Amino acid sequence: MSAFRDQDPRIHGIQTKIRVVPDFPREGIMFQDITTLLLDPKAFKDTIDLFVERYKGKNISVVAGIEARGFIFGPPIALAIGAKFVPLRKPKKLPGEVIKEEYVLEYGSDCLEMHVGAVSAGERALVVDDLIATGGTLRAAMNLLERAGAEVVECACVIELPDLKGRERLNGKPLYVLVESH
Amino acid sequence: MAAQDEKDPRIARISSSIRIIPDFPKKGILFQDITTLLLDTKAFKDTIDLFVDRYKGKNISVVAGIEARGFIFGPPIALAIGAKFVPLRKPKKLPGEVISEEYSLEYGKDVIEMHVGAVQAGERALVIDDLIATGGTLCAAISLLERVGVHVVECACVIELPELKGRERLEDKPLFVLISG
Numbered sequence: 429m430s431a432f433r434d435q436d437p438r439i440h441g442i443q444t445k446i447r448v449v450p451d452f453p454r455e456g457i458m459f460q461d462i463t464t465l466l467l468d469p470k471a472f473k474d475t476i477d478l479f480v481e482r483y484k485g486k487n488i489s490v491v492a493g494i495e496a497r498g499f500i501f502g503p504p505i506a507l508a509i510g511a512k513f514v515p516l517r518k519p520k521k522l523p524g525e526v527i528k529e530e531y532v533l534e535y536g537s538d539c540l541e542m543h544v545g546a547v548s549a550g551e552r553a554l555v556v557d558d559l560i561a562t563g564g565t566l567r568a569a570m571n572l573l574e575r576a577g578a579e580v581v582e583c584a585c586v587i588e589l590p591d592l593k594g595r596e597r598l599n600g601k602p603l604y605v606l607v608e609s610h
Numbered sequence: 611m612a613a614q615d616e617k618d619p620r621i622a623r624i625s626s627s628i629r630i631i632p633d634f635p636k637k638g639i640l641f642q643d644i645t646t647l648l649l650d651t652k653a654f655k656d657t658i659d660l661f662v663d664r665y666k667g668k669n670i671s672v673v674a675g676i677e678a679r680g681f682i683f684g685p686p687i688a689l690a691i692g693a694k695f696v697p698l699r700k701p702k703k704l705p706g707e708v709i710s711e712e713y714s715l716e717y718g719k720d721v722i723e724m725h726v727g728a729v730q731a732g733e734r735a736l737v738i739d740d741l742i743a744t745g746g747t748l749c750a751a752i753s754l755l756e757r758v759g760v761h762v763v764e765c766a767c768v769i770e771l772p773e774l775k776g777r778e779r780l781e782d783k784p785l786f787v788l789i790s791g
Contacts, residue, residue, distance in 0.1 A: 496697075507658060513654065515645060557736050
């Protein structure tokens with residue numbers, strides 16, 4: 429579901445702060461740049477508050493954030509709801525023992541890693557990223573958590589690109605976004 | 611200065627929550643892993659609170675965080691003190707117009723980038739990262755901000771490795787750390 433459908437007055441302010449950069453990282457792609465949102469303290473705070481209001485008191489003990497922009501939104505949410513923050517990283521960044529999940533890109537494949545022991549079986553988790561496009565990365569993130577026995581309660585992103593149908597790739601898991609971009 | 615010098619009671623728990631991983635990323639290096647700190651909700655909250663206590667009400671309008679672990683500590687501090695958060699990134703990650711600063715590594719060079727227009731001349735800024743080792747990356751970050759007229763008030767890290775003399779490399783720029791490893 430999208431918060432904008434609920435007409436929360438903060439959503440408009442958030443949406444207008446997101447900058448669209450054409451032809452990045454390559455021609456034809458309209459890149460949704462959230463860095464301009466981070467430059468507006470009120471809009472950034474509202475973004476976090478909207479997620480915190482949704483997830484506080486829901487017995488969520490894990491917020492997993494996808495490198496790197498998930499590291500910006502995940503920790504403030506985790507701190508506010510009293511959950512631990514678990515970074516999900518590109519290969520070879522996390523020291524010590526990890527579990528890996530490979531996933532398919534448009535061209536080739538990539539891999540996401542999580543620390544062994546970061547989550548325990550039965551924990552309730554969120555997955556946070558700035559944006560969902562095809563859903564491939566989020567799906568890999570969910571798989572990592574579920575392989576460790578955690579329950580993924582919901583995926584949460586600032587932006588959804590609905591035309592790329594990422595929502596359908598989440599194995600029936602709920603997705604919550606603040607803003608849609610067509 | 612290091613907060614542990616003042617023996618704030620929160621420091622002991624923060625320090626013990628950090629995991630040391632030997633021989634990562636290469637043999638001989640004792641890696642200071644802060645991910646275990648992030649798993650301890652009280653220790654993580656205390657870490658942020660210690661920085662916020664120091665910087666709130668000091669008219670700081672910019673918190674710049676160094677990719678990627680600076681992205682974990684910077685935004686909560688920025689939100690709590692009412693500052694904007696500016697990500698400083700590896701090359702080709704930031705879309706749109708950027709300014710770049712090259713810096714030396716033990717072997718070779720690297721580059722850090724910031725968006726044009728993210729900060730204005732005269733703004734007061736902090737630079738945040740999880741750890742200071744040789745200080746090369748932090749110096750590059752300071753240079754980026756100063757080149758556009760920003761006043762870097764202080765650098766703030768969770769951990770310092772004093773034997774690598776990063777503090778001296780920062781010269782006159784103050785450095786605040788929670789733990790001296």
